[in-house]
Amino acid sequence: MSSSPVIAAPHILKLLSQLHQISLEQEATISKTGKKVFSSDVLRDLEDKKSAKEPKDDFDRLMLDKFIALDEDKCQFTYQLINAKGATNVVEAGTSFGVSTIYLALAIARTKAATGKSGVVIATEKEKEKAVIARKYWAQCGPEVEQEIDLREGDLLETLKTDLPEVDLLLLDIWSALSLPTLKTVLPRMRPGAVVLTDNTISGAKGYADLLAFLQAPENAFQNMTLPFTNGFEMSVYRPEQK
Ligand SMILES: C[S@@+](CC[C@H](N)C(=O)[O-])C[C@H]1O[C@@H](n2cnc3c(N)ncnc32)[C@H](O)[C@@H]1O
Incomplete structure (x- = not known):
């Protein structure tokens, strides 16, 4: 059984667990492996795409609505x-x-x-x-x-x-x-x-x-x-x- 050291009010613990869940679901949609997102990989993929004129700007746009929360x-x-x-x-x-x-x-x-x-x-x-x-x-x-x-x-x-x-x-x-x-x-x-x-x-x-x-x-x-x-x-x- 895993245990958490975090002491906080129930509404905070509930919010944290909801936010982690949304973050993981989002990452699964953008990473190649369906798992975690690495900025250097995503950026390299955009650089490889011929359509991407400004890979750095495309990367920033892609990340604008993403949590990418720490596990x-x-x-x-x-x-x-x-x-x-x-x-x-x-x-x-x-x-x-x-x-x-x-x-x-x-x-x-x-x-x-x-x-x-x-x-x-x-x-x-x-x-x-x-x-x-x-x-x-x-x-x-x-x-x-x-x-x-x-x-x-x-x-x-x-x-x-x-x-x-x-x-x-x-x-x-x-x-x-x-x-x-x-x-x-x-x-x-x-x-x-x-x-x-x-x-x-x-x-x-x-x-x-x-x-x-x-x-x-x-x-x-x-x-x-x-x-x-x-x-x-x-x-x-x-x-x-x-x-
Ligand atoms: C991996 S996310 C952070 C996740 C966060 N620590 C969490 O656990 O919820 C990295 C964030 O850094 C921001 N960022 C990127 N470049 C930055 C810069 N030069 N100055 C400040 N923030 C930047 C991005 O917009 C992105 O939201």
Whole structure:
């Protein structure tokens, strides 16, 4: 029997399970395997199509109404890890309709209460329409979720440049090509011992080649482990004092 660590009101748990279900159904319709979607694969397919004049624009249009939510078990693990670390400042790269964000908000609400520290979930989304819908789901959850989130709308390479607290955890759930530039933007604000979680690093390894090379270079001071969730979930601990 599987168990979930997530403590939340019944209406929030119900909403989360509905949103995960819709996300999986959507992904099955657009992925070649009928399973998970990898941004680098979808983009490559569009580039291969002769009809696609601007593959990047076609990709953005295709994704506009898609959740592509982080898998439920990975969301639960992230929630558990935030609790274990007592993390209160979290950056989420790639918010979409805000499913994983709900877990992050629930988790920091608990760690803030337990530690008395301040904290925030900094969420990021470049698509206005997606941001509106994310805010709607957070409002459905209620103030215990809504009040924990600072949603920065626009290109995260700009919106994360300023006003970052000392970051305890960075969740990279973004198109793979953006992941390294995002890490480099947040890195100066990362606390020793901060964790970077990156989704789909086994199946999406090709798209993540530059990020993984950066994380594995000894001079960048990350301790890495690929957690055996479906398609991989990379956990990288920042240890600058061991440089
Ligand atoms: C995989 S989805 C995030 C899913 C979300 N974490 C969840 O679990 O519900 C990635 C999101 O990143 C957004 N995105 C892509 N490029 C971006 C950029 N440059 N700045 C901010 N958001 C971006 C996309 O619009 C998309 O909604």
